[in-house]
Amino acid sequence: MPIDQPPPTVIACPDCDLLNRLPAEATTVTLLCGRCGAVLARHKPDSIERSLALTLTALILFVVSNSFPFLAMKTGGFVQETTLLTGIRELWKQDMQGLSCLVLLTCVLVPGLQMIGLLYILAPLQWGRRPAAHAARVFRLVQEVAPWGMMEVFMMGILVALVKLGHMATIVPGVSVFSFGGLIFVMAAAFSTLDPPLLWQRLDLRR
Ligand SMILES: [Zn+2]
Structure with missing residues (x-):
């Protein structure tokens, strides 16, 4: 990975413990776990x-x-x-x-x-x-x-x-x-x- 890029943010699923990578930029969508579909982060305007x-x-x-x-x-x-x-x-x-x-x-x-x-x-x-x-x-x-x-x-x-x-x-x-x-x-x-x-x-x- 190039040195000037920030490290990817990783979040553990609260239900199945799978480590999911979050997008580097703030998003306006609800992020779900890649394995079990649990909600990882919900966008709040x-x-x-x-x-x-x-x-x-x-x-x-x-x-x-x-x-x-x-x-x-x-x-x-x-x-x-x-x-x-x-x-x-x-x-x-x-x-x-x-x-x-x-x-x-x-x-x-x-x-x-x-x-x-x-x-x-x-x-x-x-x-x-x-x-x-x-x-x-x-x-x-x-x-x-x-x-x-x-x-x-x-x-x-x-x-x-x-x-x-x-x-x-x-x-x-x-x-x-x-x-x-x-x-x-x-x-x-x-x-x-x-x-x-x-x-x-x-x-x-x-x-
Ligand atoms: Zn999960």
């Missing part, structure tokens, strides 16, 4: 632009979710408001340090890290610049921490608590509950519009 827009939206919802009251509990004439972060602090104070750390990790730190990581990778690519320093490492980290983002599990827990506590006190959902609910969908959309093979191809230019 404007994936960087869309993922960036959705990640920015998610970041705004994330800030709102952490700034406004999550729930207000009314019992008699007494009203108690909590935000996501004060709720985590209350768990810590009530000797539930493990649970408090788990909620902080899965609902605040990991989603925050994912959003900032995606912005760091996508913004330079969108505005036609070279990929940011260590962008490939950041993208790998974003993918590796993904299983620890469990906002939807937390939301499910809140909904169950709302039903269970409904007869003991009046529970008023705050702005944060709605923005948090929206955040779950927007984050899922940001990840589903991402095109990892395309991103790796673009990030590879720096190496």
Whole structure:
């Protein structure tokens, strides 16, 4: 092979492990495994632009979710408001340090890290610049921490608590509950519009 040509990109089939060569240029078709026909890469139009827009939206919802009251509990004439972060602090104070750390990790730190990581990778690519320093490492980290983002599990827990506590006190959902609910969908959309093979191809230019 001539020295000035880039090495062919090879991808292992997720179903049968056959190593398939990808075309050197980005394509607009769905690539299938040569042996078993499994989908190797699916073209997603404007994936960087869309993922960036959705990640920015998610970041705004994330800030709102952490700034406004999550729930207000009314019992008699007494009203108690909590935000996501004060709720985590209350768990810590009530000797539930493990649970408090788990909620902080899965609902605040990991989603925050994912959003900032995606912005760091996508913004330079969108505005036609070279990929940011260590962008490939950041993208790998974003993918590796993904299983620890469990906002939807937390939301499910809140909904169950709302039903269970409904007869003991009046529970008023705050702005944060709605923005948090929206955040779950927007984050899922940001990840589903991402095109990892395309991103790796673009990030590879720096190496
Ligand atoms: Zn295959």
